[in-house]
Amino acid sequence: MRRVPAAVAVLPACMIIVALFGGALVGAVRTSLEPGPAGLAGEVSLDAWRAILTDPAFLDSLLFTSWITLASTAISMIVAVGLAHLIRGRRRALWALFGLPVPVPHLLVAVVVVLWIGPAGVVDRLAGALPFELIRDRAGLGIMLVYVLKEAPFLTLLIVAVWGPEVRAREEAAATMGAGPLQRLRWVVWPRIAAPLSFGSLIVAAFVFGSFEVPLVVGPTYPKTLAVLALDAARTSELDGQARSASILLVTAAVTIVCALLLVRRARADE
């Protein structure tokens, strides 16, 4: 059978991405360049960009979002490797159990978290007040908790799919050569799981960086994440609100695209 060239094989996926994501980006760029209250209709203006880049709330939001993203993704990765280690080689039914949170909407998990660990929530009622605040806390711990609950199982499934009998056989071989558990993880398992974990983590990071539901439900009122800041800007009655919202979202998209490109470059270098 003739092999389909790689470029042709990825064409349908590229077309969907260009149509959905590219179209939205073009729309966002156009909106972000709309003139502010003092401008004339049809004029191209950088007012919205100027407004967000000089707004301290935007910088705080960018840092906060980056922190939430990095911390949630890193914790999810570590938890996922641990979980994958526990369930590898076990029955598929167990995998399915661990995969249950994946299709549950983030918003639902966030609401459940609020019900459980929020003030006067189930945990409060059963065990008294928690020694720390997780809902609307300034460090964003509640947001991270929701993301880890949601994303760690997703990453676990990606890892466990490649952490199969072949890798386990090599782990055994490494053990007979004196490699302890951490050495086996570093030199035998990691080279196999690095690619799916990295790309899965990029998906997680991109989602965390750009989504608004969870921070809206469990996040602090200040600083807000970029997505929440953009949502607030879009909902204000100010005339440049839409443009500022589009600018913020474009920053979000740009950061995500740059991260993805860096990861792809790194992966190519590793090949």
Place this chain on the structure above:
Amino acid sequence: MGAGGAQIASRMLACRELVVVRGDIPVLRGLDLEVRAGSLTTLVGPSGAGKTTLLRAVLGLEPVRSGTISIGERNLDGVSTHRRGIGMVFQEPRLFPNLSVADNVAFPLRVAGVSRASRLQRGPLLLEDVGLAGFSERRTDSLSGGEQQRVALARALCGEPEILLLDEPLASVDPNLRADLRRLVKELHFGRGLTTLYVTHDLQEAAELGDDIALMLDGRIEQHGPARELFARPSSERAARFLGAVNVVPVRVVAGTAHGEGFSFDATGPDGDAVFVIRPEHVRLTGDDGLRAQVEEAVYMGTHVRVRLRRTNLVLTAHVPAQRPIALGAEVGVDLPKEHLWRLPETSSRSSRSPG
């Protein structure tokens, strides 16, 4: 031995009353085995006998329900696999595809924290020992099955283990390359003074390699001793059959003569029912002399013809020269040379032939 080799002090590997249970099924049933210090012992047995399980138990990869494993004076109870100091070559090479050939070989040194510079020196020396000089920078997936097993062997030796275990390492290697690799295993074993336990189901390989052969049946060591003794004097009917002595001749011994169905021969040992075994290559077809039997089957085997003979309930197999014409259905004379007949020990012949 090349420059990569180093002589180490040999130690004995001993397993005592080893029990391994998988699920509810006992795999090793009170197994006792001693592998002499500095010996190359081959472990043979049919599939499912527990050979691989035994190696895995020795490595600490299989939980042991009871019994002990020791190397020299050192008891291995509770010792993790990576601290046992036992080298292993698995049936599949299990090389690390992300590392070059030299890095694979030097993996035990990397684990031990040896500097990259030293590793770069030692890896190629070991590769030279296994006949792969110049392969250092190659990718593992560019090697043939035999070359990959050589790399696995070099890698297992790199950490200078006290004991070397090999689990059918040549099973996936081309038959015409196996002799070379067997020779290599032997050279490395003697060159380094290792204590080696080599698992195989190939009797020829076991005889060629082993100072001693341990025959494993149903999770126990059925017989253990020098190769010649095992082949000539099997301890039971099952051992005899596995070792190729498929001719089982039940007789009654009376006053130094064994009486079968219409034949007799001189026999030693006490009077009573007895079982003798004889290897097919020792059964001779004669013209008109000896025991009369009918040729039931004659199969050309390349180097010889395998002939199945029947005399009422007695079925015998003989290996005769390939050029000798054998007519199906013909009645021939059969000679069972006295010096090749082996009387099975009383208890084993009784127990192995008792119903149920």
